[in-house]
Amino acid sequence: MKTILKFAVLNIFALFITACGDVDQSTVSEPEAKSAAQLTSKNGGSVINQEYPEAQAEVLKTFTAIATSITKGAGLGTDSEFMDQLISFHDYDATFTEFNYDFNGNGYLTDSKGNEEHERMLFGEIVKPGGVKQFAALPGTLKIAVYYGNVANLTFISDFVLDTHPLGEITVNNLITLLFVKTKGEWKMVHEHHSPLKILPSTGIKPSNILSDFDPSSASNAQLEVYATFGAIGATIMANSGTGAENMDELISFHAYGPKFTEFNYDAEGNGFLTDSEGNEEHERALFGNYTVEKFAYIENTLNIALYHRNVANVTFISDFEVKGIGTINNLITLLFVKTKGEWKMVHEHHSPLTK
Incomplete structure (x- = not known):
């Protein structure tokens, strides 16, 4: 991710x-x-x-x-x-x-x-x-x-x-x-x-967010599997970030790269872009390999894990990350997971900033 x-x-x-x-x-x-x-x-x-x-x-x-x-x-x-x-x-x-x-x-x-x-x-x-x-x-x-x-x-x-x-x-x-x-x-x-497509400074009063109903204590087994995978992604980022691009193999393993994989994100100038498997891996390794993540969390009551036909799960949340040298990162994040060979893998990502 x-x-x-x-x-x-x-x-x-x-x-x-x-x-x-x-x-x-x-x-x-x-x-x-x-x-x-x-x-x-x-x-x-x-x-x-x-x-x-x-x-x-x-x-x-x-x-x-x-x-x-x-x-x-x-x-x-x-x-x-x-x-x-x-x-x-x-x-x-x-x-x-x-x-x-x-x-x-x-x-x-x-x-x-x-x-x-x-x-x-x-x-x-x-x-x-x-x-x-x-x-x-x-x-x-x-x-x-x-x-x-x-x-x-x-x-x-x-x-x-x-x-x-x-x-x-x-x-x-x-x-x-x-x-x-x-x-x-x-x-x-x-x-x-x-x-x-283009990021510009925001203005005005920030809107209120609708709170999530997701509760791990009452989640289904499949939701808990996805929740555990999400936690494992955070754990490997916390453990290996800032140690070099070559140490991001475990993070990359949580993706299912191929012709269907897509990602929406933004470059350093605030220009939105659409990329593929190769672009995602390059960005993942560069970002987390060069910057140390000190906190990997989500804003309270914004995490949702929606399950479809038992084999596809959509994870949405507003991030609350702390990255050394960057600061707090609050992004709107959509992660689409598909279960394949008994494991949940990411097949799509969409990241966009909450505000400025």
């Missing part, structure tokens, strides 16, 4: 691209769960790099339908049929998290209620009628990684052009992570993380 230097984010329209929800294990049908188990056995416990073209096509079709609802419903009010359609693409059951930014550029953690309010207000009221001039991804950035045929991570850098009431026509370039889960035959958004 990688956390970057302490930066902040400003993009007053960062929340122009929200979509989220969560799904509980109870929503998994028996045939779906059985299918996932059969896939695990068939592939020797690993489906990290297996392709699912039909599922990818279904997710892309769903994403296109989301764009259609937004485009047709822009500026027609918060309760139009198109906004209802947009909300229907979310699964708000059980635990839900969303990372986004307010109009002052401050990051925050919210829940299903907050997400729905933002969705309806933004596209129903703030964007003018006919105001979605372009709903696209920057060329070469859209990727759909499917795991076990029933969980899909859609990542891209947006290239939206919106005509709005407060600012007129604007271009929105954000780093976007959207997690979809197939349950009862439909693909629903279950997590989102948005952060501006």
Whole structure:
């Protein structure tokens, strides 16, 4: 896992691209769960790099339908049929998290209620009628990684052009992570993380974060496995950071590198970027090999571990790290884990600063 230097984010329209929800294990049908188990056995416990073209096509079709609802419903009010359609693409059951930014550029953690309010207000009221001039991804950035045929991570850098009431026509370039889960035959958004492509100083009063409900004492066995893996990642960082890039092998072993792996992060100038396995490993070794981590923790009540179809887990938290020579690092962090050959491995990371 990688956390970057302490930066902040400003993009007053960062929340122009929200979509989220969560799904509980109870929503998994028996045939779906059985299918996932059969896939695990068939592939020797690993489906990290297996392709699912039909599922990818279904997710892309769903994403296109989301764009259609937004485009047709822009500026027609918060309760139009198109906004209802947009909300229907979310699964708000059980635990839900969303990372986004307010109009002052401050990051925050919210829940299903907050997400729905933002969705309806933004596209129903703030964007003018006919105001979605372009709903696209920057060329070469859209990727759909499917795991076990029933969980899909859609990542891209947006290239939206919106005509709005407060600012007129604007271009929105954000780093976007959207997690979809197939349950009862439909693909629903279950997590989102948005952060501006360019970091600028934040302003205004910091928003309050929705507190997490995750409690290790009442967690499932699978959640506890992921929790233990997360703890092991922190332990190896604490034990080996600052001792050189060559001593980061254990940290790197917690990743499942391959063609599906993606990471969103920022460089030293505050420019967001999308990278792959090679880039992630290079950054991990450089950062933790050169800097000593004195504290690896999360802000109280911000850690969530959401389990999907028993084999995929989404870990979200706001970091509370102390790094010698850098200081405190508070980042919004999304880590997607997939269980392969009995072990939980990271397949996606999205890091963005809480504030400046």
